[in-house]
Amino acid sequence: MLSRTITRALRRSGLAVAVAGAFAAAPAFAQGQPAAGMPAATVHFTTAELARLCGPAADDANAVASRGACYGVLVAVGQMHAMYTSGRQAARPVFCMPETPPTLERVSADFVSWAAANQQYAGARAAEGVLRFGAATYPCQRPAAARRR
Template identity: 40%
Template structure:
């Protein structure tokens, strides 16, 4: 399996998620009503999407959503730490202002995972970075310099 992001690129991967408010939003897109225990290891995109998309009626809902949000928060804080200005690492994505809630991020990631089954076997963190890069592209850097008219 090919990794989407080289280690240095992932270091620049998920900062906006770190700024997400803790408020959860109702209406998560359920993928399943039960998660196998192995999904809680969040090794793949499919595992993470299963946890993030857990039905609110499922017995594991609270644990699954807490795990999902913790994964998002941890990945986001890591990205923020390694892509801060002066680090030399460009961010892989740039969240809008105001940033989405964790629940909005989780729902969008689940929808992306459902729409892109070819990525469901990738490492969860790589898929999350792939999704975030597509969902929240950074603006192109503006060139500094002056034009010289002659």
């Protein structure tokens, strides 16, 4: 069921995926070449590629740009999720952030850890990876069953 919910959210958030891909590719495009390990005509931006942006090596000269692109993707997917899960015709949320939301740095680091532990999603679209990470890390509380009197 979670898979169907994530798939629906991804279909509705096609714009978020396009924006996220643009953010993620920005550092490479600025240099006039594809990102390391990323073919020039990549069909989609993967969870593994996003994890590399979110956790650049300490000696990476593009670490600041990579983190910025990572944050852009996380925020874009998160905001699209929020848009589609609020209002009168809202879809059921895939994840629910805590009352005091974590920092982008914390979410980014947690996403890198989650991606390393969930290699089966490495080739999935980055937006799907973010939604799966969110569902695993920030599950929604199910409403308590109505008590019968």
